[in-house]
Amino acid sequence: MFRRERSIRLRGSAAALCNNLTVLQLPARNLTHFGMVHGPSAQLLSAGPEGVPLAQRQLQAKEGAGVSPPLITQVHWCVLPFRVLLVLTSHRGIQMYESDGSVMVFWHALDSGDASPVQAVFARGIAACGHFICVGTWSGRVLVFDIPAKGPNIVLSEELAGHHTPITDIGTEPAQGQDCIADMVTADDSGLLCVWRSGPKFKLLTSIPGFGVTCPSVQLWQGMVAAGYGNGQVRLYEAKTGTLHIQISAHARAICALDLAPEVGKLLSAAEDTFVHIWKLSRSLENGSIEVEHCHGECVPDTQVCGARFCDPSGNSFAVTGYDLAKILRFSNM
């Protein structure tokens, strides 16, 4: 059973964007960092165990031409082997900061290229994969940035083609082991999933076709792909082969966020139907097939949930943001 903890007040409300919450756990300092997008700005704050906000910071997207200030599409902490960077995507480009948001170390302007005038140009979908940071774009291309152990010498090392509609989200294997052949999965607006193996050259292992609905959120855990769709379904696939194993009619509205607690294989799904569900993923001891069990369901009344994340690696606590809501709601296991 989960209990509602004290919520954290924000300076501004959360925008109606999918995956609109990022959490960085700092157990050594007994702190948790939260980040979410308000619209033209992103808010970062750190909070102690009691949910008292200690420090707040606002980040803006770099300005450009246009009627209104550029909107931010996502903000996400990327935990790399030697450093943590905060990545912010917008309708202008990609901004990378030191983990506390104090210094911008890298800026990549989006190339609108051959976009038609009606095409919205943006970056969306951020994940760390080894010493790379991968960022999705409006065109379906995934940009791979090679991140040095320190300093601003970040280079665009590769552009991955595989998608033809805007990228929505990128999931990576949090606990990389020897046997994990597939360590990244990318999703797009058409529901297509691409499974990759990272390396100096990324390799497309398999692609899982869509079925007419968007896939706003995707996760990867021990060779299983968990995908959340616009029709409220969660589907679990074998990453290596792309075979569908489990289909859950999980929510009554579009799913807006999935998250994984890597130590225990718990999956969090959050949707516009005001519900958050927790599932337990596992593999059958007999034949290794994927299994799932429903653990918990939580209604966040009158809140169109737009972001949800676990706050610890064993899935004993999670945080939720909602559209128009100027607070982060926290829940923890009793």
Next chain:
Amino acid sequence: MSLRTLPLLFLNLGGEMLYILDQRLRAQNIPGDKARKVLNDIVSTMFNRKFMEELFKPQELYSKKALRTVYDRLAHASIMRLNQASMDKLYDLMTMAFKYQVLLCPRPKDVLLITFNHLDAIKGFIQDSPTILHQVDEAFRQLVETYGNLSEGEFQLIRQTLLIFFQDLHIRVSIFLKDKVQNSNGRFVLPVSGPVPWGTEVPGFIRMFNSKGEEVKRVEFKHGGSYVTAPKEGSFEFYGDRVLKLGTNMYSVNRPVETHISGTSKNLVSRKQESISPNPLAKEELNFLARLMGGMEIKKSSGPEPGFRLNLFTTDEEEEQAALTRPEELSYEVINIQATQDQQRSKELARIMGEFEITDQPRRSTSKGDDLLAMMDEL
């Protein structure tokens, strides 16, 4: 965000405006033919061909303040006049109604059905004028052409853009409060029962498949809501049953137009931030706005027909009181500062706005630029 959002925003807000005006015209016992003329004038201005052309060009959304000037102009496209307090209230009601519809919209694509509901109702208002009816049908055709083949992802981006436009707006509307679809804090109630969107299954099942893709096991889980299957999909055709009720006329004689204006401390803070930081892009916005409104042709009211003033409040005293007590964070005053600082740039807008006259006010100034600024001061 999506550059295809403005037509939907404009048409739906316009539809809500017409619902409210229609109800107030009846409540104020304006004679039938006069009331019809007012609605006809507004609808024909709203669906003016040149204006529609500008509207459907790919572009970013305007700020709430800038967009208000468009509706201010539109509301005054006839012999009817609204003073500032009534105009404020009209805009509040329109925006909150469409915000509710976008928020409750089952699938992102259904924002199109909401728009069709508005257009269907608008056609009812002007059914005796074949010329205007043709204009509305033309807009309908343009909607189908523009949005008919968009992907679900593009509609999602449109819906997100609309929701960002309406973010932090928490005005309490009495018709919503009475219907228990809005809470006293201004947030809307999100139901956890009723039909799921078309194409979505009622949640509660886990299906397992073997490697051949055959379903081998099905287990239930408790979702927490109590939903039913969607009866059928609404019609995206020219005529047809839209199924969805969002966007239809919710006002009637027994359900009058009322608002409670309330600023909670929370949105007060975010509003303040918005108005303190000068928007460096406001100039550019004025230029865009000028281009858009250049397409809006206002027939100068000629002839002897006397104008009249419509009141969105029950009494004049109430209206005056509302003007005095309107919370600061809900005022639309920022744009005039920008305009004053930038007289040259706003010339084009001034030229257009110059046509716009508030007849029952004796204010006359020497240049058209001053007219514009003075008029914006009133916003």
